[in-house]
Amino acid sequence: MVFLRTYGKKLKWLFNAPVMILLSVAFCFAVLKWHGGADSAWLNDYSNSLGADGGFSVSAKRIEETPFFDEKSNLLFEEKSKNFKEGNKIEPDVAEILDKINHLEKKIKNLEARTVKTYPDITGGAGFVGSHLVDRLLLEGHEVMVVDNFFTGRKRNVEHWIGHENFELINHDIVNPIFIEVDQIYHLASPASPPHYMYNPVKTIKTNTVGTINILGLAKRVGARVLIASTSEVYGDPEIHPQPESYWGHVNPIGPRACYDEAKRVAETLAYAYEKQENIEVRVARIFNTYGPRMHMDDGRVVSNFVLQALQGKDITVYGHGKQTRSFQYVTDLVDGLIRLMNSNHSLPVNLGNPDEHTIDEFAIIINNLVNKNSKIVHKPAVEDDPQKRKPDITKAKNILGWEPKVLLKIGLEETIKYFRGELQRTKHTERNVQKPTLHSINEI
């Protein structure tokens, strides 16, 4: 108290406003300086604890120290390059660098040449065309998923892949939705032979309409690209010859073939509706008559019928006058076209077929001669609405896909004859195998 009374008045100046402000600022400055020091120390400890590359300052220091940035090394390198460019003797370490560059360049070329791995689904992959597509894609290193209900497809067509790590086989009817993860869908599921698709027309329509909606829905969910296997039958009994993709067709909507022709036309329509509305990437292949190994013994199409009849010395049955024409492509050519189309940027329909056109009469003679059995060629009543002429215009496939068929009819037929000869041997003593389980199954649906 005595102290306050004695010095109180003298110390009063300490509490006026400007002095208080000055003192506060000085105090804050001192506190901040003390904290800053502590933080830097902590940061330094942290960078050191991370190791050499942990803090930017540490990395930057290392870069500066590296010989690559060293002025002396740079000069040495420049001198060596100059010597090399001027054709002087190459130093051993420069030769080593050049070797490494060469090696890397080769590696880059190999990588560029390698196909990008895809995860395709093939509906109908156990069928005639589907199974050949499976072979090609698996051999190219893709991871293939086959979805098939085995109505016309057979496990035997793909059994050589069972157990392979890149192959999966699912027994499923696409009339019901399916939930799988794929990035490309080759939608081939449908009976294709006229006797097969006419056997249960409602099922044929369902597969190509409801089934196609399910596949396009799957594509929408997983963002996959879809290739629709359409057909030359969308042109019906054509009035234009050969048939370009721009031709709208001549189809009887209530005839016996309509279940297939019209259903495939709807499948195309669906594809473009999904493309427009849902941004799905679609490809449409209009497939012309195709033949080759793995056609079903009971397929009923002209190639398998004629070959089997000729091999067994039976009459070769030509339906109608035999002047109707077809153009036949070998299955491996088709598979090549399908893969090219899938991986192209073209979303409009493309014809895939061989323009090598023959009358059915000529065709019977060719097969009879190749089999070397002198079967009799007989004419049977014509089938209703049988298209009279068919030959693809493949200008578009040539220009856009760089594709055209390579396998000559004679070579392809020889392979097919060899296959059916083997099948006849295999089924000779097994009556069970020559029954028609496929058609019974179709009828039960």
Ligand SMILES: O=c1ccn([C@@H]2O[C@H](COP(=O)(O)OP(=O)(O)O[C@H]3OC[C@@H](O)[C@H](O)[C@H]3O)[C@@H](O)[C@H]2O)c(=O)[nH]1
């Ligand atoms: O034993 C037979 C079988 C068929 N034929 C005739 O051979 C011609 C071809 O008949 P196919 O049954 O092989 O095939 P189609 O051309 O009628 O239909 C085919 O068209 C293209 C594809 O989309 C399909 O695979 C299929 O529908 C037809 O004129 C047919 O009447 C015979 O003369 N004898």
